[in-house]
Amino acid sequence: MTNTKDTWDVVIIGGSYAGLSAAMALGRSLRKVLVVDSGMPCNAQTPHSHNFLTQDGKTPFEISTTARQQVAAYNTVQILNDLVVKADKTAQGFDVALQSGTQVGAKKLIFATGIRDQLLNIPGFSSCWGISVVHCPYCHGYEYHGKKTAILANGEGAMHYALLVGHLTKQLQILTNGKPEFTEEQMAKLRKHNIPINDSAIIEIEHERGYLKNVIMSGGNKIQVDALYFRPPFKQHTDIPKLLGCEFTEHGYIKVDTFQKTTVDGVYACGDNSSMMRSVANAVSTGNFAGASLNKELAMEQF
Ligand SMILES: Cc1cc2nc3c(=O)[nH]c(=O)nc-3n(C[C@H](O)[C@H](O)[C@H](O)COP(=O)(O)OP(=O)(O)OC[C@H]3O[C@@H](n4cnc5c(N)ncnc54)[C@H](O)[C@@H]3O)c2cc1C
Known part of the structure; x- marks a missing residue:
C-alpha cells in the first residue's frame, strides 16, 4: 500500500481514456506515475463505443480494460482504485489526499477527471x-x-x-x-x-x-x-482544479494551452474536462500530449 512518504513524478487524477493515455506516455518515459481512478467514466452505460480506430463497436469497459492492462504492464506506473479528495501546492510540488486516507506527494499533477452530465429529471x-x-x-x-x-x-x-x-x-x-x-x-x-x-x-x-x-x-x-x-449541461467531477487556482473557459472547461498545460504551474489537464471535442479519440490524443508535454517539462527541469 502507498504510504505517506511516497512521492511520484506525476499523479494522474482520473484513470479512464485520457488519464491512461497520459500514463502510458509518461511511464514509457521512465517517469514514476501514480494513476488514481474512482471508476465513473461518463460513457459507462453505452452498449457500444464507436468512432475510435481498432476498437470500433467494443464496449467502453472492454476498451478501458485493455488500456488499463497495457498501462499497468509498465513497472513505472501504479494504478489505484480510489478518489482524490484534496490536492495542495507545496514547495516541492503537491500533496495529494485520497478518500482511503492515503497521502502522496507529486512533483506534477494531471487532471483527467472527465465531466459529470446533468441529465433531465424526466421518467425514463x-x-x-x-x-x-x-x-x-x-x-x-x-x-x-x-x-x-x-x-x-x-x-x-x-x-x-x-x-x-x-x-x-x-x-x-x-x-x-x-x-x-x-x-x-x-x-x-x-x-x-x-x-x-x-x-x-x-x-x-x-x-x-x-x-x-x-x-x-x-x-x-x-x-x-x-x-x-440531447446535449446535457455538465459539471466538473471535482473542484480541486478550481481550488488550486486553475482558470476555466466561459463554457466551464479547464483552460489549457496547446500543450494541455493549465494556468497553474505544474498542473495539466486532458480529456473531457478541458475540451468540447468529446470523444474517446480526443481523450486519448490529449492525454498522450499532456503526458509528452509534462515529460518534456520534467526533462527541462533536470537537464
Ligand atoms: C453516453 C456516452 C456515450 C459515448 N459514446 C462514445 C462513443 O461511442 N465514441 C466516442 O468516441 N466517445 C463517446 N463518448 C465520449 C467519451 O466517452 C468521452 O469523451 C471519454 O470518456 C472522455 O474520457 P476522459 O478520460 O476524459 O473522461 P471519462 O472517461 O469520463 O473518465 C473520467 C474518470 O476520472 C475519474 N475521476 C473523476 N474525478 C476523480 C477524482 N477526484 N479522483 C479519482 N478519479 C476521478 C472518473 O471516475 C472516471 O473514471 C460518449 C460519452 C457519453 C456520455
Whole structure:
C-alpha cells in the first residue's frame, strides 16, 4: 500500500481514456506515475463505443480494460482504485489526499477527471442515456441513420444538431420542450428541410431496456422515435482544479494551452474536462500530449 512518504513524478487524477493515455506516455518515459481512478467514466452505460480506430463497436469497459492492462504492464506506473479528495501546492510540488486516507506527494499533477452530465429529471430519460438518448452524431449517428429521430434542443443548439443529423436521417423533428426560440432565417431553413418543431412539454420517455419507444408529451400525445439527441449541461467531477487556482473557459472547461498545460504551474489537464471535442479519440490524443508535454517539462527541469 502507498504510504505517506511516497512521492511520484506525476499523479494522474482520473484513470479512464485520457488519464491512461497520459500514463502510458509518461511511464514509457521512465517517469514514476501514480494513476488514481474512482471508476465513473461518463460513457459507462453505452452498449457500444464507436468512432475510435481498432476498437470500433467494443464496449467502453472492454476498451478501458485493455488500456488499463497495457498501462499497468509498465513497472513505472501504479494504478489505484480510489478518489482524490484534496490536492495542495507545496514547495516541492503537491500533496495529494485520497478518500482511503492515503497521502502522496507529486512533483506534477494531471487532471483527467472527465465531466459529470446533468441529465433531465424526466421518467425514463436516464435509463435511455447513451443507448437511444444520445449526444453525439459521430458516436451513435450511424447506428440510427434513416431511423425516426428527434432532437431535444432549442435555438442555435437545435440548428447545430439539425445540420448534422439531417444528413443521417430524413425522419427528423425538433422537440423544444417549451417555447421555440428560432430566428426567421432558422425557421425558413427548418421548413426547407421538412423538420417540424413540437413545443409541448415532455412528460416521460417510454422505453424497453433503454431503447426508446415513445416520447410522451403533455396532453398524452405520443411521438414514436428510435433515437433522441440531447446535449446535457455538465459539471466538473471535482473542484480541486478550481481550488488550486486553475482558470476555466466561459463554457466551464479547464483552460489549457496547446500543450494541455493549465494556468497553474505544474498542473495539466486532458480529456473531457478541458475540451468540447468529446470523444474517446480526443481523450486519448490529449492525454498522450499532456503526458509528452509534462515529460518534456520534467526533462527541462533536470537537464
Ligand atoms: C453516453 C456516452 C456515450 C459515448 N459514446 C462514445 C462513443 O461511442 N465514441 C466516442 O468516441 N466517445 C463517446 N463518448 C465520449 C467519451 O466517452 C468521452 O469523451 C471519454 O470518456 C472522455 O474520457 P476522459 O478520460 O476524459 O473522461 P471519462 O472517461 O469520463 O473518465 C473520467 C474518470 O476520472 C475519474 N475521476 C473523476 N474525478 C476523480 C477524482 N477526484 N479522483 C479519482 N478519479 C476521478 C472518473 O471516475 C472516471 O473514471 C460518449 C460519452 C457519453 C456520455
